Amino acid sequence: MRDVCIVGGGVAGLAASIFTARAGLDTLVVDGGESILARNASLENYPGFPDGIDARRYLQLTREQATNAGATFELGHVEGVTAIDETDLDRGFVLETDGGDPLEARRVIAASWSDSDYLVPLDVGRLQRGNKHFVSVDEGGRTAVDGIYAAGRIADEPHQAIIAAGHGAKVGFAVIHDADVNYYQDWVVPEGYFTGRGREVPPACEEIDDEERRRRDERARETMVEALSEPLEERPTMHPSVERDRE
Numbered sequence: 001m002r003d004v005c006i007v008g009g010g011v012a013g014l015a016a017s018i019f020t021a022r023a024g025l026d027t028l029v030v031d032g033g034e035s036i037l038a039r040n041a042s043l044e045n046y047p048g049f050p051d052g053i054d055a056r057r058y059l060q061l062t063r064e065q066a067t068n069a070g071a072t073f074e075l076g077h078v079e080g081v082t083a084i085d086e087t088d089l090d091r092g093f094v095l096e097t098d099g100g101d102p103l104e105a106r107r108v109i110a111a112s113w114s115d116s117d118y119l120v121p122l123d124v125g126r127l128q129r130g131n132k133h134f135v136s137v138d139e140g141g142r143t144a145v146d147g148i149y150a151a152g153r154i155a156d157e158p159h160q161a162i163i164a165a166g167h168g169a170k171v172g173f174a175v176i177h178d179a180d181v182n183y184y185q186d187w188v189v190p191e192g193y194f195t196g197r198g199r200e201v202p203p204a205c206e207e208i209d210d211e212e213r214r215r216r217d218e219r220a221r222e223t224m225v226e227a228l229s230e231p232l233e234e235r236p237t238m239h240p241s242v243e244r245d246r247e
C-alpha cells in the first residue's frame with residue numbers, strides 16, 4: 001500500500017507530490033488527462049519567470065521535478081474511491097481506475113479539477129456551484145473523511161496557477177504532518193547554518209558545503225538551458241466548445 005495517492009497530475013497535484021515524496025512518503029500520482037493550464041497561451045504571472053513561460057513547458061518541468069523527488073506516475077482516470085474498512089479509516093483506501101488494477105493508498109489527495117465524482121461514495125462534503133462541484137476542506141486541505149484531502153481549484157481555491165501550486169504544497173504538508181513523519185521544514189541550507197550554532201540539522205533539512213552547492217547549481221543550470229533551448233511545438237488546447245482549424 002502506498003503512503004499517498006494523488007488524483008490529478010496538474011498544478012496542485014504535482015506541487016503536493018514534490019513535498020510528500022521529498023518527505024520520504026511513497027507517493028503515486030494518477031492522472032487521467034491534462035491540466036487545465038494546458039489551455040493557457042502564455043503563463044505570465046507565475047513568480048520566477050520575468051517574461052513568462054510556455055505553460056506546457058512549466059507543466060513538463062514540474063513533472064520532472066516531482067519525478068526527481070521520487071514520486072511515481074500512473075496514467076488513468078480514477079472512477080471511485082472507497083475505504084478498505086469503513087470502521088477503521090487508518091487502513092486506507094482503494095482507488096478504482098478506468099484501465100489498470102485497483103490501487104491502494106493510506107491517504108488520498110484529490111487534485112483533480114474539475115472531477116470529484118469518484119469521491120461521492122465517501123461523502124467528503126461537496127458543494128455545487130453552477131455545473132461545478134467543489135470539495136469542502138479545512139486549512140490543511142482535510143475533508144470530512146479522515147485520510148482524504150483536496151487541493152487546488154477543486155478545493156475552491158482561486159483559479160490561478162501559483163495559488164493552486166501553493167495550496168498543493170500546503171496540503172502536502174498536512175499529509176506529512178498527519179503521517180507523523182519526523183519533519184521540520186524542507187530546506188537546503190549552507191554548511192554550518194545549524195551546526196555552526198551547535199544545533200543539529202533538523203529533520204528534512206539538509207546542510208550542503210560550497211562544492212556541493214556549486215555542483216547542484218551547475219546541474220540546475222544545465223537542466224534549464226536544455227529545457228529552454230528549443231520552442232515547444234505543442235499549441236495550447238482550445239476550449240472544447242470552440243472549433244479551430246489546426247492547419
Ligand SMILES: Cc1cc2nc3c(=O)[nH]c(=O)nc-3n(C[C@H](O)[C@H](O)[C@H](O)COP(=O)(O)OP(=O)(O)OC[C@H]3O[C@@H](n4cnc5c(N)ncnc54)[C@H](O)[C@@H]3O)c2cc1C
Nearest residue numbers: 008010011012032033034035036037078152153159160161
Ligand atoms: C484558458 C486558461 C488560461 C489560464 N491562464 C492562466 C494564467 O495565465 N495564469 C494563472 O495563474 N492561471 C491560469 N489559468 C488557471 C490555472 O490553469 C488553474 O487555476 C490551475 O491549473 C488549477 O490547478 P489544479 O491543479 O487545481 O487543476 P489542473 O491543473 O487542471 O489539474 C487537474 C488534473 O487532474 C486530472 N484529473 C481530473 N479528474 C481526474 C480523475 N478522475 N482521475 C485522474 N485524474 C484526473 C486532470 O487531467 C488534470 O491533469 C488558466 C486557465 C485556463 C482555463
